[in-house]
Amino acid sequence: MNFNKFNFKMPKLFIQLLGHTKVRRFLWCLLFCGILLGILALHFLPEQMSLEVGQVSPIDISANRYLTFEDEEATEKKRQEAYQSVKPVYELNPEVWENMKNQISSNFKRVLGVKINPNLTEEDKIKALDTLKWSLTQKQWQEVLRLEPDQIEKMEAQTINIVSNTYKAGIGNENLQLAKDKIFSEIDLLEINTAYRQLIKDILNSVEFKPNLTYNEAETEKKRQEAMEAVEPVNVVIQKNEKIVRAGEVLTQRQINILTWLVYKNNASPTFILLGLALFIGLMLVLGILFLRHYRKELYRNEKYLVLLMLLVVVTIILCKLILAISLSNIPERAQQVGHMIPIAAGTMLIAILLDTKLAVFTTMIFAMFVGLFTDNLAFVLTALTGGLVGVYTVSRLSQRFDLAKAGLWIALANIASIVSLGILNNLGWQLILIGCGFGIANGILSSVLTIGLLPYLESVFGITTSIRLLELSNPNHPLLKKLLLEAPGTYHHSIMVGNLAEAAADAVGAESLLVRVGAYYHDVGKVKRPYFFVENQMTGENPHDKIAAPLSTLIITSHVKDGVELAKSFKLPQVVIDMIAQHHGTSLVKFFYHKAKETEKEDTVKEADFRYDGPKPQSKEAAIIMMADSVEAAVRSMKQTTPGKIEGMVRNILKERLHEGQMDECDLTFKDLDKIANAFVRVLNGIYHQRIEYPESMLKAIEKKGEKSGTDNKQPAGNNPPAPPVGG
Secondary structure, three states: OOHHHHHHHHHHHHHHHHOOHHHHHHHHHHHHHHHHHHHHHHHHOOOOEOOOOOOEOOOOEEOOOOEEEEOHHHHHHHHHHHHHHOOOOEEEOHHHHHHHHHHHHHHHHHHHHHHOOOOOOHHHHHHHHHOOOOOOOHHHHHHHHOOOHHHHHHHHHHHHHHHHHHHHOOOOHHHHHHHHHHHHHHHHOOOOOHHHHHHHHHHHHOOOOOOOEEEOHHHHHHHHHHHHHOOOOOEEEEOOOOEEEOOOOEOOHHHHHHHHHOOOEOOOOHHHHHHHHHHHHHHHHHHHHHHHHHHOHHHHHOHHHHHHHHHHHHHHHHHHHHHHOOOOOOOHHHHHHHHHHOOHHHHHHHHHHHOOHHHHHHHHHHHHHHHHHHHOOHHHHHHHHHHHHHHHHHHOOOOOOHHHHHHHHHHHHHHHHHHHHHHHHOOOOHHHHHHHHHHHHHHHHHHHHHHHHHHHHHHHHHOOOOHHHHHHHOOOOOHHHHHHHHHOHHHHHHHHHHHHHHHHHHHHHOOOHHHHHHHHHHOOHHHHOOHHHOHHHOOOOOOHHHHOOHHHHHHHHHHHHHHHHHHHHHOOOOHHHHHHHHHOOOOOEOHHHHHHHHHHOOHHHOOHHHHEOOOOOOOOHHHHHHHHHHHHHHHHHOOOOOOHHHHHHHHHHHHHHHHHOOOOOOOOOOHHHHHHHHHHHHHHHHHHOOOOOOOOHHHHHHHHHHHHHHHHHOOOOHHHOOOOOOOOO
C-alpha cells in the first residue's frame, strides 16, 4: 500500500466533504451539541472522588449548587416514632357484658327462688343458701330473707346498673382489676343494710369478670401505617458554597449522603448523567430542525443563518449559567430568586431582529426548558417564558433604536406581573416577592442592554441588515445621501420620489417596505460621479450629450450603476442595498441613445448589446419594484399633460414593457402583484400630479384689484402707527 498517496488523498477528500452543505451543516450541529453538553456538564458533573464513611476527607468540599434532598435515615426514624405512637385499637365486645349480666341475674334469682319457696322453713332456707358458699352469716341471711321480692329485684337492677356503667367505657386486660375495684367501691357507698351490700358483693364474686375490649390487630396496623405515611419527609437544605466537609475531617453517613446527592461521590454514575443531558440536547435539536424545515426553510438552507442561530442559543445558555452562579445572600430562599434575572429575552429579541419573529417565539420555549433544567423551578421557567415572548413582541416592529430600551421596560413589567402572581399562588412572603421583582426588573434592563450592545457586532459579522440599520440608512444626514443632495440635487429629489412610489407598491404586495425605501434612496448614487450628464441635474438647459457620440453617452449613462456599487461599498452599505443598486436597471436597453446611434451611424456597426445595462436582472421583489418605480417616475415627470388616465396608461405600458423584456424573469412577482403595483403607482402619482383649478382671466384681475384697494385702506399716517408688541411678551 502506498501510504504517501493515501496521506495525500485524505486532506483532499476532507476538503471535498466540506464542500457539501449537508456535511458542513452536520458538523456545525455536532459542534453545537458538544458545546451545549459541555456547559450542562459543568453544571451537573462536579469533580468525582471515592469517599466512604470513616474515611478522612483529603480536601475541603463545598456545595456547588443549592440542594434540597430527603434525609432518608431521619425520615425513617421519624416514621418509626409515629408508628410506635399509635395506641392499639380495641373493639367493644357486647357478649362479655351480656354473659356477666346473665350471671348476676341468675344469682339474684336463686336467692329469690329460695326466699319465695313456701315448702321451706326459714331454717331450711338458710341451709339451702349456705350451699352457695358465700360469705354471709346466718344472721345476715335472716335479714336478706326478710326482703320483699320486689326489693330483691330492685337490688338486682341497681347492681346491674353499677356494673354496666363501668363496662360501657370498655375494659381491657390491663385495667380489669381496676374496674373491678371501682365497682366494689361504688357498692360500698350504697346506703343500704350491710347484709344487702355483702349479698351484692358475694353475687359479683361469683361472676367471672372479663375484659370487654378485644385487640384489633388489623385496624391497629392500618392506623400505624397511616401515621407513617402522614410523616413529611425530612428535607435537608444545602446552601450554595456551604462547607460540607473540611480537609482532615472524618466523614459521617450524613455527609456521604449529601455528597452523593451533589454527585461528588463516585457511585452517582456520570455516564448516565451525560447520557441524559445528551438526550435532552438531541431532543431540543430535533425539535428545532423540524420547525425550521417545515416553517422556515430559507433559514434552514442558509448556513450563515444556522450558525448565527446556534451562536445566539449558546450565548443565551452561557448567560443563564453565569447568572445562576451569582450568590447575593446567605439565605437560600432569597439567593434563589436570582433565577428571575436570567435574560432569556436578550436571546429571543436578537433572534427576532436578526432572523425571524416566529423562530424567536419557538426558541423562547426551548430556552424556558433549559431554564427548567438548570433551576428545577417552575416560577423561573414562567418568568423566562413571559419575558422572552414579550421581548419578541416588542421588537417585532422596530422604528428606532430607542425602541429596544422601551422593550426592556415592557419585559420588566411582564416579569413583575409573573413574579407577583406566582408568589401569591405559592403563598410566598412579600419580602421574597419584592426581591424577585427586583431581579425581574434587572432582567428587563439587562436584556435591553445586551441586545443593544451585541446587535451591531452581529449585524457586521454576519452581514445581516436589520430594520434598525435600514432606519439609520434612511436618515437624510447619512454622508452618502448628503453627498447626493449637494452634488446631484435633481437625482436626490428623483430618489425621494422613487422611494415614495416603491414603498407604496411594496406595502401592496407584502414586500419589505423599509428595505425598498432605503434601496430607492441609494439606487442612483453613482450619478454623483458625473451628475451633469443626467437630465434631472441639468439646471442650465445645456446637455453635454449633444456634443458626444451615442456609444460614449451610453457608456457614461450605464456606468452610473457600476459607480454606484463602488460608492456604496466604500460607504459600507449593506450587501442587500448594493444588490439593489446593481439590479435597478437589469439588462434594459438605453433606447434614446440606441435609436440615436442607428440614425447617426452605420446600421451594421450598431449592436443592441452595446446599449444595454450589464445587469443582473432583479433577483427579488424589492429590487424589481425599485426598477419599475424608477422608470415610472422618470416617464411621468417627462409628460406634458398629467391627467389620471394618461398617468395610468403610462404606468401600465412601462410595467408591460419591463415584463416583455424579461426583466421580471428572475424575481418572484406574479401578474396579480404587478396589477397591485400599478394601482399603487397610479394612486401616489395622482396625488402628486393632481389637476389644479385654472382661474379665468377676469377673475384673476378682479382679485388683484381687490387686493390693491384693501392695501390702500389699510394705510395709516406714520406718526399714528401703534407701537409693536415687545418680542417674547
